[in-house]
Amino acid sequence: MNSAAFQKIKRLSAFGCALFCAQGAIALPGDTQTQIVNPGLVTNASRLDFGSVITGSVQSRLRIPPTSDTIIVSAGNAIPVGGSISRARFDVVAAPLTLVLINLPGNIQLVRVSGTEQMLLDQFQQNGTPLRFMGATGQLSFFVGGRLRVGPSQAPGLYQGDFTVTVNFL
Amino acid sequence: MCGAKNRFPVKLAMGIAAAFAVCGTQPVLAETEPANAEITVVRPLSFVIDDNLDFGSLIPGTAAGTVVMAPTGTRTANNGIVLVGGGQSTATFSGQGTFNQRVDISLGANSILITGPGAPMRVRTFVIGSTPTAVLTTAPLRFRIAAANGIFTFPIGATLEVGANQVPGKYTGNWSITLNYF
Numbered sequence: 001m002n003s004a005a006f007q008k009i010k011r012l013s014a015f016g017c018a019l020f021c022a023q024g025a026i027a028l029p030g031d032t033q034t035q036i037v038n039p040g041l042v043t044n045a046s047r048l049d050f051g052s053v054i055t056g057s058v059q060s061r062l063r064i065p066p067t068s069d070t071i072i073v074s075a076g077n078a079i080p081v082g083g084s085i086s087r088a089r090f091d092v093v094a095a096p097l098t099l100v101l102i103n104l105p106g107n108i109q110l111v112r113v114s115g116t117e118q119m120l121l122d123q124f125q126q127n128g129t130p131l132r133f134m135g136a137t138g139q140l141s142f143f144v145g146g147r148l149r150v151g152p153s154q155a156p157g158l159y160q161g162d163f164t165v166t167v168n169f170l
Numbered sequence: 171m172c173g174a175k176n177r178f179p180v181k182l183a184m185g186i187a188a189a190f191a192v193c194g195t196q197p198v199l200a201e202t203e204p205a206n207a208e209i210t211v212v213r214p215l216s217f218v219i220d221d222n223l224d225f226g227s228l229i230p231g232t233a234a235g236t237v238v239m240a241p242t243g244t245r246t247a248n249n250g251i252v253l254v255g256g257g258q259s260t261a262t263f264s265g266q267g268t269f270n271q272r273v274d275i276s277l278g279a280n281s282i283l284i285t286g287p288g289a290p291m292r293v294r295t296f297v298i299g300s301t302p303t304a305v306l307t308t309a310p311l312r313f314r315i316a317a318a319n320g321i322f323t324f325p326i327g328a329t330l331e332v333g334a335n336q337v338p339g340k341y342t343g344n345w346s347i348t349l350n351y352f
Contacts, residue, residue, distance in 0.1 A: 050209035
């Protein structure tokens with residue numbers, strides 16, 4: 001091989017190498033994103049309200065089912081006389097389709113305002129299974145009812161009590 | 171499912187392993203929310219309040235105006251006052267007498283003041299949701315119980331005077347109502 005041909009081959013090799021080396025490093029733009037979501041927010045929208053009731057002559061039990069804003073006399077002869085009867089409602093906001101576990105309390109006491117007399121509120125129930133999925137919009141509302149014991153000599157007045165619901169975001 | 175034995179091919183075994191993971195998972199977050207429960211107990215010849223009078227939330231105007239809470243629960247305003255949200259309610263009272271029993275109802279005062287961060291606001295013209303409706307004053311107003319079982323529940327609305335550019339905040343006050351059975 002003469003020197004001219006060798007030189008040509010060397011330049012071609014260098015050029016080829018340069019081309020090869022340039023193609024080994026290519027930069028492309030890309031997008032990435034993330035959504036930060038509050039794991040969950042629970043709000044009590046309405047209280048559990050048994051309205052007004054006249055005591056009966058015997059121990060009575062009043063129930064508000066979790067499925068409707070109605071009152072049922074499940075035992076005794078107390079007389080519901082109206083007022084704003086309602087289930088408790090809770091609104092939940094979380095990432096869509098999040099699995100949640102809803103826990104209800106066992107029982108509480110309602111206490112007469114400006115007094116000490118009490119009534120037992122128990123058998124809390126929710127309108128659905130404790131384990132459920134959030135909706136596709138990331139919202140869920142559930143209702144809670146309960147059973148209240150009214151004594152035949154229950155002192156008249158307004159009785160109130162607080163209970164706590166726990167929503168576990170799984 | 172958490173106690174299932176792993177006797178299956180690889181793919182199914184992976185599924186069961188995932189199931190074990192779910193069973194053993196601790197919640198990411200647990201939120202507790204308090205709520206209130208209540209009931210009003212009424213005894214013969216008793217008289218109790220079921221709901222308080224609440225005008226809800228509003229945005230004052232640049233001029234003085236009024237908010238009217240009708241016994242029906244309808245809320246209206248004038249002079250640029252903007253009503254916002256919900257939560258308003260009439261006062262509601264319950265009691266029991268006997269059918270056709272005479273009952274006299276009167277107020278402790280024809281108007282009261284509610285106080286808060288700004289100037290006090292007057293609440294006046296209390297209206298009882300009887301048929302027909304009537305304005306309650308300090309002078310006893312006579313009614314008769316219409317229900318056969320002697321049970322009655324009645325709403326009361328009123329009018330709120332809002333000052334121009336009323337200072338924002340919560341305003342509260344007390345009023346009294348007297349009921350005499352005959």
